[in-house]
Amino acid sequence: MNCGPWAGKLSANINEMLNPDLKLNPKIFDKDVEQIPIRQGYGEGLLLAGEKDSRVVALCADLTESTKTNLFAEKFPKRFIEIGVAEQNLATVASGMAAMGKIPFIASYAMFSPGRNWEQIRTTICYNNQNVKIAGSHAGISVGPDGGTHQAIEDIAITRVIPRLTVLSPCDAIEARKATLAAAAFVGPVYIRLAREKTPVMTTEKTPFQIGKAQVFFEPKENAQVGIVGTGALLHNALLAAQELEQKGIAVKVLNLSTIKPIDEDRLVLLAQETGALVTVEEHQIAGGVGSAVAEALAHLYPVPIEFIGVHDRFGQSGLPAELLKHYNMDVESIQSAVKKVLKRKR
Amino acid sequence: MATSSSTIKELEITANEIRTSIIEMLVLAGSGHTAGPLGMADIFTALYFHTLKHDPHNPSWEERDRVVLSNGHICPVLYATLAHAGYFSLQELSTLRKFGSRLQGHPHRDFLPFLETSSGPLGSGLSQAVGMALADRIDSGSSSSRTIYCLMSDGELDAGNSWEGAMLAGKERLHNLIAIIDRNNIQIDGFTEDIMPLESLRAKWEAWNWHVLEIDGHNFEEIIGAIHQAKAIFEKPSVIIAHTIPGKGVSGFERKYEWHGKPPNKEEAKQALNELRTLGGKIVSEHQ
Numbered sequence: 001m002n003c004g005p006w007a008g009k010l011s012a013n014i015n016e017m018l019n020p021d022l023k024l025n026p027k028i029f030d031k032d033v034e035q036i037p038i039r040q041g042y043g044e045g046l047l048l049a050g051e052k053d054s055r056v057v058a059l060c061a062d063l064t065e066s067t068k069t070n071l072f073a074e075k076f077p078k079r080f081i082e083i084g085v086a087e088q089n090l091a092t093v094a095s096g097m098a099a100m101g102k103i104p105f106i107a108s109y110a111m112f113s114p115g116r117n118w119e120q121i122r123t124t125i126c127y128n129n130q131n132v133k134i135a136g137s138h139a140g141i142s143v144g145p146d147g148g149t150h151q152a153i154e155d156i157a158i159t160r161v162i163p164r165l166t167v168l169s170p171c172d173a174i175e176a177r178k179a180t181l182a183a184a185a186f187v188g189p190v191y192i193r194l195a196r197e198k199t200p201v202m203t204t205e206k207t208p209f210q211i212g213k214a215q216v217f218f219e220p221k222e223n224a225q226v227g228i229v230g231t232g233a234l235l236h237n238a239l240l241a242a243q244e245l246e247q248k249g250i251a252v253k254v255l256n257l258s259t260i261k262p263i264d265e266d267r268l269v270l271l272a273q274e275t276g277a278l279v280t281v282e283e284h285q286i287a288g289g290v291g292s293a294v295a296e297a298l299a300h301l302y303p304v305p306i307e308f309i310g311v312h313d314r315f316g317q318s319g320l321p322a323e324l325l326k327h328y329n330m331d332v333e334s335i336q337s338a339v340k341k342v343l344k345r346k347r
Numbered sequence: 348m349a350t351s352s353s354t355i356k357e358l359e360i361t362a363n364e365i366r367t368s369i370i371e372m373l374v375l376a377g378s379g380h381t382a383g384p385l386g387m388a389d390i391f392t393a394l395y396f397h398t399l400k401h402d403p404h405n406p407s408w409e410e411r412d413r414v415v416l417s418n419g420h421i422c423p424v425l426y427a428t429l430a431h432a433g434y435f436s437l438q439e440l441s442t443l444r445k446f447g448s449r450l451q452g453h454p455h456r457d458f459l460p461f462l463e464t465s466s467g468p469l470g471s472g473l474s475q476a477v478g479m480a481l482a483d484r485i486d487s488g489s490s491s492s493r494t495i496y497c498l499m500s501d502g503e504l505d506a507g508n509s510w511e512g513a514m515l516a517g518k519e520r521l522h523n524l525i526a527i528i529d530r531n532n533i534q535i536d537g538f539t540e541d542i543m544p545l546e547s548l549r550a551k552w553e554a555w556n557w558h559v560l561e562i563d564g565h566n567f568e569e570i571i572g573a574i575h576q577a578k579a580i581f582e583k584p585s586v587i588i589a590h591t592i593p594g595k596g597v598s599g600f601e602r603k604y605e606w607h608g609k610p611p612n613k614e615e616a617k618q619a620l621n622e623l624r625t626l627g628g629k630i631v632s633e634h635q
Contacts, residue, residue, distance in 0.1 A: 057485070081481060081515075089511035092471045096415075096478020099463060100486070104478075120471055120508065128456055128465045 014243050019216050023206035028236075029243055035198035038233060039137045041173035042194050043068020045180025046105055046135075050076050055103045056184055059083055061090045067107035067137045067194075087112040091120035091134070098130035103184060110136025110152035114159055114191060125189050126164045133183045134159075137194040140232065140283030141311065141328060142321035144197065151316035157288025159191040160261045166211060167261040169193040169231040169290075172201045175258060178209035186211055195283075197321050199233035202256075214264035215256045216271075218242050224253035225346075226339045227271040230281035231257045231290045234309075234330060238281045241335035252339055260290055265297050272302045277342040281309040281335060283325075305345035307338040354397070355567045361431065362392040366596045367623045368427035368440055374616035376444040379452065382593035382606040383500065384424035386531045386564070390589055391428040393570040394496065403433035406461030412493055413463050413479050417472020417509075418500035418529070419453040420608070426450050434461060470506025473497045473526060477516045480524040480584075489522070494578060497526045502534030505543045510555075516584040517556030524584040525577045526557075529564070531593040533604035548588055557586045564589030597622055 018024045027033045050056045050072050057079045060069040064082065073080040083090045087108050094104035106113060114121050114136055125132045139152045160167045168183065168190060170176040176194060183190040202217065203209075214229075218239055230238035235256055242252040255271055257264070272278060278298075280291035291308035298304060311328050325331045369384045395401070400412045416425050423443065430437050435449075442448035449458040453467030464475050476497035483491050503509055516524055530548070532539050539545055552559045558580045562569040570589070577585030593607070594600030597619040600611075611619055625631060 057482075079485060081519075083515060084511075086511040086514070088471070088508040089474050089477075089515060092474030092508060092512065093478035093481065093515065095464070096475035096480075097482040098478075099413075099475065100479050100482035102482045102485070119468055123465065123468050124471050124475055 014246065017218055017220055017246070019219055022208065022215055022217065023204050024217060025201050025204050028200070028202050028239065033200045035200055036173035037196060037198050038170060038173050038176045039068050039194040039196060041170065041176025042107070042135050042137070042180050042192065043071040045177035047071040047075060048177070049105070049181055049184035050079065053103065053184060055101060057081065057097055057102045057104050059090055059094055059104055059106045061085055061087050061108040061113065063108055063137070067135060069107045087117040088120050091117040091132070092124050094132045095124035095128055095130045098132050103131055103133070105133045105135060107135040107137060109150060110139040110155040110193065111150055114155055115152060118158055122162050126162045129164060130189065131187055132189050134189070134191045135194055136191065138196040139193045140195050140234070141316045141324045141330070142195065142197050142233070142283060143316075144321045144324065145318050147318040148316035153284050153311050153316060154288070155193060156260055156282070156284045156290060157292070160293060161288070164189055165261065166190045166259070167193070168211065168258060169260050170258050171232055171235040171256050172199060172203055174201060174203045174205065174207070175209060179258065182209060182211050193232065195233050197233070200236045202236060202239070209258070212259045212262050212264060214259070214267040216253060217256050218252070218254035220246055220251035220253065222251045224251045224275045225277070226250070226252050226343055227275040227278045228252055228254045228281055228335070228339070229257050229268070229271070229278055229290065229294050230254060231260060232283055234281050234283050237325070237330065237332050238335055240332045241339065244332065245336055245339055250339060250343065257290060260293055263293050263297050265301060268294060268297050269302045272298055272304045275304075277305050277346045279307045279309060279335065279338045279342055281330070283330060284310050286310045286312050305342050307342040309335055309338055350397075350568050350571050358392050358396055358567045361396050362388045363596070363623055363626065365392060365424065365427045365431055367620060368430065368437065369423045370597070370611060370616050370619045370623065372423050372427065372440045372443045373610035374613060375441050376610060378444060379423060379610050380420045380608050381600060381610055382533060382603070383418065383421035383529065383531065385597060385600065386591040386593045386595045387421055387424050387498070387529050388596065389565045389567065390498070390527060390529070390570055391424050393567055393574075395428050395432045397571055398574050400493070406434065410493060413476070413495045415463050415472045415476040415479070415495070415497045416454060416466055417497055418469060418503055419466030421500070422450075422454045425454060469500070469503035470508035472499055473509050474512035474515070476524060476526070477512045477521060480516070480521040481519060483523055484521070491523050493523065495524050497524070499526060499528055500534075501528055501530045501532065501539050501545055501548070504528070504545055513552065513555045513557065520556070520582055521584045522581050525574065526584070526586040528586060528588050529591055530588050531591045533593050533607055535604070535607050537604055552586045556583055558583045559586055559588065561588045561590065564591035565595060598627070
């Protein structure tokens with residue numbers, strides 16, 4: 001998704017617009033930017049969390065390799081429980097283990113967990129206030145060829161609506177590893193949204209990560225006219241769109257919203273005040289997702305016009321990720337159009 | 348192991364007091380479930396007044412046995428038993444289902460922290476107990492002295508989640524886990540075998556590698572004996588299918604599924620309490 005015609009012919013000054021405090025990947029705009037699946041970061045983070053804290057246990061519903069839980073399972077076989085294809089059991093067994101002081105990490109595809117087992121997550125984990133971490137892999141439409149049954153584009157909506165549940169959506173594998181470690185250290189239920197495909201690495205080992213903190217990744221020298229709030233791997237498309245627009249004379253600031261709940265209201269208000277118009281970008285249904293969360297926050301704190309990039313009340317289908325992102329209007333071009341549209345709505 | 352007749356007599360008296368409390372609570376609450384709580388009063392009594400390792404004065408004692416009540420709607424029997432066992436005052440029972448009460452309509456740990464879990468939505472308790480048993484095994488190996496109990500209804504065996512938990516427990520050979528099924532043959536819509544047949548229940552559990560015991564759920568010697576036997580089984584989890592009479596102890600309520608989900612009104616409660624306080628007319632009630 002990073003191989004558009006703009007890639008590779010960048011002037012150095014675009015990189016200067018990357019927030020220097022965040023020590024982002026200097027190759028972020030390069031055609032050959034390294035690509036790693038976000039779920040890989042989960043697997044590595046889980047292994048590290050397991051090494052740090054013996055209370056960490058992992059459970060998986062017959063997708064151990066696919067969710068990268070295998071890294072933990074191989075190192076700590078006695079602390080790994082294979083549940084089989086039973087996601088309701090996955091959530092409820094984890095709740096019981098947490099009640100005994102364990103820190104269970106449960107992993108499956110987001111469509112099945114938190115999809116199929118939503119009520120068990122709601123009641124036995126969140127209502128019960130158990131310290132369970134829920135990893136939903138293969139979220140978003142770019143799951144690709146598997147088709148609509150396996151493309152979770154409702155998971156943000158159904159998780160952020162549950163009281164007590166923290167919702168994380170890392171943008172790349174490195175951030176996913178940090179998010180997983182942060183989730184292990186955090187006391188309380190956490191949902192971590194992961195993706196299947198290899199996606200561009202935007203952050204580095206040195207990039208700070210904190211639950212609840214949104215970060216400005218891209219900041220033009222002149223005053224930004226529009227702010228983009230992106231989450232997950234699609235943030236890279238937002239950055240590419242911002243870069244293209246910069247060359248067309250439209251200054252755009254890009255925010256990485258890696259914690260969807262609790263949402264960083266202060267940072268959102270600041271961005272709304274600075275730019276006066278926003279575009280939200282997510283591989284998720286427009287209803288109930290990041291766009292809704294941003295709109296809910298700003299509607300009463302600092303209302304500005306917002307355009308929403310995401311899936312508009314439709315199911316996914318088979319195809320290559322790039323084909324699907326184009327079809328559902330989540331490609332770089334669509335993001336640019338949304339920026340231009342919201343610019344016109346500005347007063 | 349035989350239980351002495353004096354002990355059994357005491358347990359019978361306690362169970363009768365718990366049944367009395369259940370009726371008193373329900374009539375004040377004006378809503379709630381009647382049949383299940385009355386039917387499970389003997390098993391709750393046997394557990395909390397005889398078998399369980401627990402300490403009402405130190406509810407968070409690490410070495411305590413764990414009791415997961417899966418079918419949360421029978422919580423009047425849980426609350427009444429806990430109060431009679433000394434976890435809180437009997438007076439508090441009158442707050443059931445009221446605003447601000449710790450005794451929520453279905454049990455909630457936020458309100459009553461010494462509950463092992465919150466419950467209500469059916470079919471999820473066994474899996475939580477399985478998780479507890481797995482965690483216990485990680486911590487203590489096979490020498491753990493803690494037992495994890497799951498109290499569940501027969502109706503909730505309609506739910507797939509129940510069987511997911513049963514399969515995992517069988518696979519993991521969780522000998523520290525004992526499930527007790529309230530086999531009262533009723534659920535809200537009618538008799539279990541009409542709504543969704545469960546038989547042969549024994550064969551189903553045996554197929555998942557469980558040790559199965561069947562008892563009269565109102566006979567203390569059988570209840571206590573079955574738990575002793577279950578604890579002695581080392582290779583498997585055990586399930587006790589406890590045949591109970593829904594509404595047990597109040598003749599007008601017994602075996603009627605209509606009493607699954609409603610409380611008695613004042614007149615019905617008066618008759619029920621009279622029956623319980625006179626032990627079915629065998630003695631004269633001091634309340635008369």
